[in-house]
Amino acid sequence: MSALPAPAELTYRPLAEPDLPAVLDLLTVTLAGGPTGTRTAGFFTWKHRRNPFGASPGMVAETPDGRLAGVRLFLRWQWQRGDGTPVAAVRPVDTATHPDFQGRGVFRRLTSDLLDQVTDEAALVFNTPNGNSLPAYRKMGWQELGRVPIAVRAVRPAAFARGVRAALARRPAGAARPVGDDCRLPTAAAWLDAHAGAGRHGPLAELLRERAAADAVDHRLAVHRTPEYLRWRYGEAPGL
Structure with a gap:
């Protein structure tokens, strides 16, 4: 050898x-x-x-x-x-x-x-x-800063709550878990494609403005969110 x-x-x-x-x-x-x-x-x-x-x-x-x-x-x-x-x-x-x-x-x-x-x-x-x-x-001298928490936040809490209630209302009585048609939401790729050409007045642009306003009063770093980033990260990943 x-x-x-x-x-x-x-x-x-x-x-x-x-x-x-x-x-x-x-x-x-x-x-x-x-x-x-x-x-x-x-x-x-x-x-x-x-x-x-x-x-x-x-x-x-x-x-x-x-x-x-x-x-x-x-x-x-x-x-x-x-x-x-x-x-x-x-x-x-x-x-x-x-x-x-x-x-x-x-x-x-x-x-x-x-x-x-x-x-x-x-x-x-x-x-x-x-x-x-x-x-x-x-x-190599790198410093460990701790674990990053994972959280999910509804951008529009009231609309989110209404959607949850509607999904629960469609569930058959006694069902252990949701049936196949309980979720009526599009995939991220489909949603982004549907609103890609809506410009400054579409829901994607509105979502980014809301996030920018929230980030403006928060001194921590945030990901630079753009339509291109969101489409790449959540809509285009092969196999995910």
């Missing part, structure tokens, strides 16, 4: 489009199938190339014979302050080191090189690491 290349013999370079099949294979080997159950070029392209905040920068580690030993991508993101000032950010997301090269500093080198690449264009870096990657980030 031939010896593995030493870390110093690996080449670290920007991710290129021809790397995509090997990257998908590497992500599958190390991270399994992902949110859609399989690593597809369509999902990767949606996530990293069609993001309205910009294409994702990436780095790979390559052996002398062209084999990928590791990959690291940063998802571009944009927050905004209550006064509307945009805050450019990146979010480290898909990262993988082939089992043959784990424990050899590949993750650290890929992350450091990519951070150097985006230093001049991102005001902050944020992440939601899993249990496997969190120890590595701590070793």
